[in-house]
Amino acid sequence: MSSILKADNIVKQYASHRALDDVSIEVPKGCIYGLLGPNGAGKTSLIRIINQITRPDEGQVLFNGSPLAPDDISQIGYLPEERGLYKKMEVGEQAMYLAQLKGMSKKEAKAKLSMWFKRFDISPWWNKKVEELSKGMAQKIQFIVTVLHEPKLLILDEPFSGFDPINTNIVKSEIFRLKEEGTSIILSTHNMASVEEICDQIALINNSKKILDGTVKQVKQDFKEGIFNVDFKGNMISFTNALGTACELLNSSDNDGRISAKVKLAQNIGTNDLLKALVNHVEVFGLQEVVPSMNDIFIKKVGENSIIKEANHE
Amino acid sequence: MNKINLIIQREYLTRVKKKSFIIMSFVGPLLFAALMIVPAWLAVEDEDNQNIEVIDETGIFINQLNNNDEINFNYEFRSLKDAQEDLFNKDGKYTAVLHIPKVVVTHPKTVQIFYHDKPKGSSIDYMENQIAKVIEDKKLQDLYNLSYDQVSGLRPKVSIVANKVDETGNTQEKSDGLAKALGLILAFIIYFFIFLFGMQVMRGVIEEKTSRIIEVIISSVKPFELMMGKIVGVALVALTQVGLWVVLSSVIYTGVGSIFGDELAANQKNQIEQLENSNPTINAEVLAATDTGGFVTEIKSKMETINFPLVIGCFIFFFLGGYLLYGSLFAAVGAAVDNETDTQQFMLPITIPLILSIVVAQLVMDNPDGQLAFWGSLFPFTSPIIMMVRIPFGVDTWQVVLSMVLLIITFIGSTWMAGKIYRIGILMYGKKPSFKEIGKWIITKT
Numbered sequence: 001m002s003s004i005l006k007a008d009n010i011v012k013q014y015a016s017h018r019a020l021d022d023v024s025i026e027v028p029k030g031c032i033y034g035l036l037g038p039n040g041a042g043k044t045s046l047i048r049i050i051n052q053i054t055r056p057d058e059g060q061v062l063f064n065g066s067p068l069a070p071d072d073i074s075q076i077g078y079l080p081e082e083r084g085l086y087k088k089m090e091v092g093e094q095a096m097y098l099a100q101l102k103g104m105s106k107k108e109a110k111a112k113l114s115m116w117f118k119r120f121d122i123s124p125w126w127n128k129k130v131e132e133l134s135k136g137m138a139q140k141i142q143f144i145v146t147v148l149h150e151p152k153l154l155i156l157d158e159p160f161s162g163f164d165p166i167n168t169n170i171v172k173s174e175i176f177r178l179k180e181e182g183t184s185i186i187l188s189t190h191n192m193a194s195v196e197e198i199c200d201q202i203a204l205i206n207n208s209k210k211i212l213d214g215t216v217k218q219v220k221q222d223f224k225e226g227i228f229n230v231d232f233k234g235n236m237i238s239f240t241n242a243l244g245t246a247c248e249l250l251n252s253s254d255n256d257g258r259i260s261a262k263v264k265l266a267q268n269i270g271t272n273d274l275l276k277a278l279v280n281h282v283e284v285f286g287l288q289e290v291v292p293s294m295n296d297i298f299i300k301k302v303g304e305n306s307i308i309k310e311a312n313h314e
Numbered sequence: 315m316n317k318i319n320l321i322i323q324r325e326y327l328t329r330v331k332k333k334s335f336i337i338m339s340f341v342g343p344l345l346f347a348a349l350m351i352v353p354a355w356l357a358v359e360d361e362d363n364q365n366i367e368v369i370d371e372t373g374i375f376i377n378q379l380n381n382n383d384e385i386n387f388n389y390e391f392r393s394l395k396d397a398q399e400d401l402f403n404k405d406g407k408y409t410a411v412l413h414i415p416k417v418v419v420t421h422p423k424t425v426q427i428f429y430h431d432k433p434k435g436s437s438i439d440y441m442e443n444q445i446a447k448v449i450e451d452k453k454l455q456d457l458y459n460l461s462y463d464q465v466s467g468l469r470p471k472v473s474i475v476a477n478k479v480d481e482t483g484n485t486q487e488k489s490d491g492l493a494k495a496l497g498l499i500l501a502f503i504i505y506f507f508i509f510l511f512g513m514q515v516m517r518g519v520i521e522e523k524t525s526r527i528i529e530v531i532i533s534s535v536k537p538f539e540l541m542m543g544k545i546v547g548v549a550l551v552a553l554t555q556v557g558l559w560v561v562l563s564s565v566i567y568t569g570v571g572s573i574f575g576d577e578l579a580a581n582q583k584n585q586i587e588q589l590e591n592s593n594p595t596i597n598a599e600v601l602a603a604t605d606t607g608g609f610v611t612e613i614k615s616k617m618e619t620i621n622f623p624l625v626i627g628c629f630i631f632f633f634l635g636g637y638l639l640y641g642s643l644f645a646a647v648g649a650a651v652d653n654e655t656d657t658q659q660f661m662l663p664i665t666i667p668l669i670l671s672i673v674v675a676q677l678v679m680d681n682p683d684g685q686l687a688f689w690g691s692l693f694p695f696t697s698p699i700i701m702m703v704r705i706p707f708g709v710d711t712w713q714v715v716l717s718m719v720l721l722i723i724t725f726i727g728s729t730w731m732a733g734k735i736y737r738i739g740i741l742m743y744g745k746k747p748s749f750k751e752i753g754k755w756i757i758t759k760t
Binding site for chain 2: 078087102142145
């Protein structure tokens with residue numbers, strides 16, 4: 001699969017700090033790519049470089065195989081985290097203006113806008129002033145003008161902030177629909193639950209460096225620690241004895257005589273060995289591998305990283 | 315280019331459609347017309363008709379004081395006390411009592427006037443002049459046996475006609491009063507519009523920052539295009555406003571003029587004369603044209619001494635040049651801050667040369683070819699205003715051209731610098747930057 005966007009060894013230096021230090025990412029076509037990282041990690045700097053708002057000091061960005069050019073703007077849709085509209089303008093007038101700035105003709109913009117306004121069921125808003133809209137309503141307009149010109153690459157920075165659960169679902173399904181239609185999407189967010197649900201691939205940026213990337217599945221596989229969840233009925237003491245020294249009991253909870261325990265297996269021990277050891281002592285109902293959530297991985301990697309950074313400082 | 319047109323269009327249309335613009339378009343000419351008409355009109359209305367009872371203890375003033383339009387002298391032979399009583403009871407036919415004591419020739423400050431309603435200053439001046447003339451006459455007669463008229467016949471009335479010699483050797487008569495009025499009005503319009511519309515540019519930039527639409531926009535257009543689009547769009551708004559004002563003011567002015575016609579013209583003539591000459595000696599030329607018909611031809615002949623195409627051309631150039639220079643700086647200030655309250659610190663260096671130039675303009679008006687005028691009209695931050703004051707008097711071509719070139723160079727420089735500040739400033743939120751940080755923005759690459 002060829003990539004829609006490839007950023008190679010990007011370095012961006014501001015007066016007193018380095019916002020991006022040798023960061024490379026590659027976004028495959030038709031993929032939803034999660035750009036993750038704590039606040040101030042450098043995500044926005046990278047996104048601004050992709051949008052040609054600023055230029056990198058070193059490195060280059062390839063869009064669809066060739067170096068990023070000014071005309072590519074019309075192929076990219078960008079929904080910034082800090083977003084707004086002209087308060088005094090009417091909704092329709094404003095949407096037309098933003099669409100034309102992206103290079104659409106008046107006629108085309110008008111037709112597409114009325115289609116989207118129907119889809120989101122907001123046609124009556126056309127002549128309203130933006131200042132009369134609620135935050136969620138304004139967010140919908142912003143989403144529409146971001147995707148209106150059918151960009152090949154869509155960059156969404158915290159797209160769900162400000163939406164209620166119902167509208168969040170509407171936007172989510174629109175994102176999936178756009179993906180179906182072949183749009184590649186970069187999603188920058190702190191919301192790890194939505195990353196797991198939506199993203200195919202991720203890159204984690206911390207302290208101006210990329211510290212992790214890959215497909216969501218692969219990343220989760222890589223972070224497995226051989227921990228299993230065992231559901232059983234029986235005596236807790238005999239369970240502990242059966243585990244012996246090869247397996248470590250992390251924690252357990254008793255739920256009306258049915259006990260759920262987290263067990264970490266030693267390197268050379270498989271699940272069958274565990275079962276064999278247990279069946280004679282307790283009644284096992286279930287055995288399940290614990291796969292880390294993206295949230296756990298985020299906290300683990302970022303936490304690790306800042307400890308290392310502090311250690312380096314000393 | 316297409317995108318910058320879109321931006322200009324939006325900036326223009328949203329402002330022109332605003333209620334405040336429409337209101338200003340109509341109120342402005344009314345204010346202007348009022349500024350021209352009201353003083354003249356007040357002078358028409360504000361007549362001070364005084365019927366003055368003269369109690370003359372010396373006997374030399376009888377029938378010697380000349381009446382004018384407003385003041386009528388009547389001579390009564392009774393005591394001051396009786397006269398005052400009548401005045402006090404308001405049953406006499408007189409509005410005031412003028413008491414001239416016996417000692418007036420040796421002690422001229424002993425004259426007194428008693429009144430209910432104070433005569434206006436010019437009426438008092440008039441009476442003083444009349445009395446002084448009679449005393450002077452009396453003294454001349456006593457000493458040399460000459461009459462006042464004989465003596466004033468000896469006094470030559472000198473008036474210097476100003477002639478400007480230009481580089482080609484042509485000599486042209488210059489009307490000071492009209493040039494002064496024209497220069498000052500045009501300079502003031504430039505000053506006013508730079509402020510008014512420069513602030514609009516700044517507010518527009520701050521609005522884009524605070525509404526957070528800026529990042530959406532600059533992912534579609536270059537920051538420099540956005541800045542220039544805004545500056546040009548607002549410039550067109552300014553030109554539209556000036557155009558509307560000129561048209562509407564002349565409509566109102568001619569409308570009112572046709573109603574009050576002669577009186578207004580006569581009063582305006584007096585106003586121009588006051589500007590013309592602080593010397594009370596009456597110009598022979600003006601004497602010849604005391605009726606209003608003559609005044610119109612006189613104004614016309616004076617207008618011919620001013621090169622109007624040049625003045626209008628220079629006005630448009632310096633208007634736009636000055637606006638563009640300051641407009642880009644106002645845009646940079648808007649980009650550097652988050653809200654209007656933070657602008658003051660950065661506004662100061664911009665407003666000082668502007669305010670200074672309008673102050674200096676008054677001095678330049680009196681000495682349009684002096685050192686101050688020369689340097690002020692070359693320095694680009696003051697030249698749009700100072701040069702405009704000088705233009706109606708006639709300025710050497712090389713000076714005008716040099717001033718224009720300097721203004722263009724500075725404008726390009728300031729726009730370039732403002733663009734650098736703008737492009738970084740619009741994405742900065744939070745702490746107000748220092749001058750030092752802004753300096754760094756200018757030299758950093760994007």
